[in-house]
Amino acid sequence: MRRTAALILIGNEILSGRTRDDNIQFLATRLGELGIPLREIRVIPDIRDTIIDTVTDLRARFDEVFTTGGIGPTHDDITAPCVAEAFGVPWEIHPPTFALLEQHFGADNFNTARQRMAKLPRGATPISNSVSIAPGFTIGNVHVMAGVPRIMRAMFEALAPSLKKGAPVFSRTWHTTSLFEGALAEGLEAIQNSFPDLDLGSYPFHREDGRRGVALVAKGQDTAEVEKAAQAIYNLLKEKGGAPVEGEPPP
Amino acid sequence: MRRTAALILIGNEILSGRTRDDNIQFLATRLGELGIPLREIRVIPDIRDTIIDTVTDLRARFDEVFTTGGIGPTHDDITAPCVAEAFGVPWEIHPPTFALLEQHFGADNFNTARQRMAKLPRGATPISNSVSIAPGFTIGNVHVMAGVPRIMRAMFEALAPSLKKGAPVFSRTWHTTSLFEGALAEGLEAIQNSFPDLDLGSYPFHREDGRRGVALVAKGQDTAEVEKAAQAIYNLLKEKGGAPVEGEPPP
CATH class of the missing domain: 3.30.70.600 (Ribosomal protein S10)
Structure with a gap:
């Protein structure tokens, strides 16, 4: 069975040359092993319409779409609300994730910025994060992961068993x-x-x-x-x- | 003055995980220095329609478009004819480049495959290649370079003085x-x-x-x-x- 994947790297740090990408080769290799070979990669800035349009385009054209970056607590972390908008669903507090993060940070430190990380698109399933707790998520065929390589890898391996595999390459x-x-x-x-x-x-x-x-x-x-x-x-x-x-x- | 750039990496070696990208950070940094910051990157396979559609889309949306990869002599080197098609012009022998390559390889070794590298889209300007002779080219706002990092860098530096600069970042x-x-x-x-x-x-x-x-x-x-x-x-x-x-x- 032929399956295909696309990858979207979201954020300005690769585009500005600040950071050398450390995620593409890992994901390309792992997806080949799982028989879901990577067919296209986009690197885009954290601009709302660009994220929404790119997710909408690629999720229609590939079996699985993976994103990295833009799911932290700061103003430029807009991946989750944009993915929600691409699916036409609200971005809202996910109670089990809220409870998990409140326990992790402690009620006194669980400020408004950190509470953003407890919001998921309605209907999304969290992807667990053994490194820094705040989860990624899957909605439809779109899998949203962190950009920090150690955290991305932990999320990908948590997700991998549930992906529908093809013939390995x-x-x-x-x-x-x-x-x-x-x-x-x-x-x-x-x-x-x-x-x-x-x-x-x-x-x-x-x-x-x-x-x-x-x-x-x-x-x-x-x-x-x-x-x-x-x-x-x-x-x-x-x-x-x-x-x-x-x-x-x-x- | 605000100017923008996009980059297209053409070929399967990044997508398969075979090769770790070694061109993005160099180009992102140099384009920032020249005041033409990189705003989007695509990594695509050497599939004809994908190349044509991607070049057509990005050259309309960004001031300058750079491509790397797919300009060698083999069957999977299809960037130049695809770019010609995106511009609606023929891909044809460029006599000065033909003469240059014939002299470089020697008439006996200048076989049909190598003669492909003497073909440019009509109206294109060669980008000189101090490393391995076969040139890249510019047509309109699209700059076509080799994928091998050493050769790409030599081509970029040959091209840089002729690029219209913006305010550095x-x-x-x-x-x-x-x-x-x-x-x-x-x-x-x-x-x-x-x-x-x-x-x-x-x-x-x-x-x-x-x-x-x-x-x-x-x-x-x-x-x-x-x-x-x-x-x-x-x-x-x-x-x-x-x-x-x-x-x-x-x-």
Whole structure:
């Protein structure tokens, strides 16, 4: 079964260059393992209409949509009310979450700002947060998680068992430092044409220390087909005089 | 003058988790310095209609659009013909680029696959590539660059002097490890309301070694306003009993 996912990173810190993204690769890898491969990522600022439009667009086009960021207590944390609006439901106190957070912070410190984190869109299910308590949530096919990597990972693993899985994605990789992709392009295209259900990728690398070459990846949900394509790639590399090495090139 | 940019990363390697992105932070930072702040990023697969639709959408909404990836010689390098189609122009041999590449590869090695890299959308201007010769290009407000980070950076710096600049973005940052953002949210929102043209961000951090806290960032194109807001943030931190430290928290 083919399933698809999209990811929305919400907030200004990636767009401004302040923060280097530390969530995409984790989610891309985990979603591939669960057979829900990631097909599109958007990074957007915390602007109300942008969030609502992006959630509305992607939830119609992909089986599962994940968001990170914008669910803390501050003025720029507007993901939850925007997702509520995208679903046309109120954003309101969720009593079990209110009780959980009141106990965590203590009644004296559970101020108005922190009480925002006890509000969910009506009908949403909390995603538990073993790191800092305030939960994410799922509504429909949209899963709203924190942006702090440690917290996001804890939420994703809490959520993962309940996600409907597809066939996992397998891949096999060869690389060479004795050929460039221009010499392999025609042969690789012929292999791609023989395996239309697989995704064959050609990834040139060019390291600071001068090492150059290309990695060729065969990827798909049918293991036997992936193995056959990987063999064809190996044969192509040998035929062109490259020395094929299994796996990714060292960094 | 306010100018805006969007970025499209084209290719499957980020979406599959194979590769960690190494281009976003560089471009976000450099575009901020040039006063053309990045407002949206999309990561999309090398699927023809997706590329055409994404380029068409973003070039209408932002002053400048940058793309990375998909301009090599292989079957999955389809960025250039898709951009040509988005502009409604043919994708054709660009004679000066053809001559340059023929000289670089030597006539015997300049095969059909490599000749693809000598094709540009009609009317495009090449972006020179000091690393591996095959150029990127600009057409209208769309700037098409390689995905390999070293090559992308060389192309961006070749292009930068010709970009129309805006007012650079300044930022001032304070962080504290003795307060969390829930205690600061109301005060910070009041400061944001006093400086509506600035972007005030609150970024909690939670390190593997247990260090926790929050960084508060004031950012904008008016230096004097940024300084005033930074002073207000400092006063808020002192008033709430935090020990404000200038700059970002250590990693």
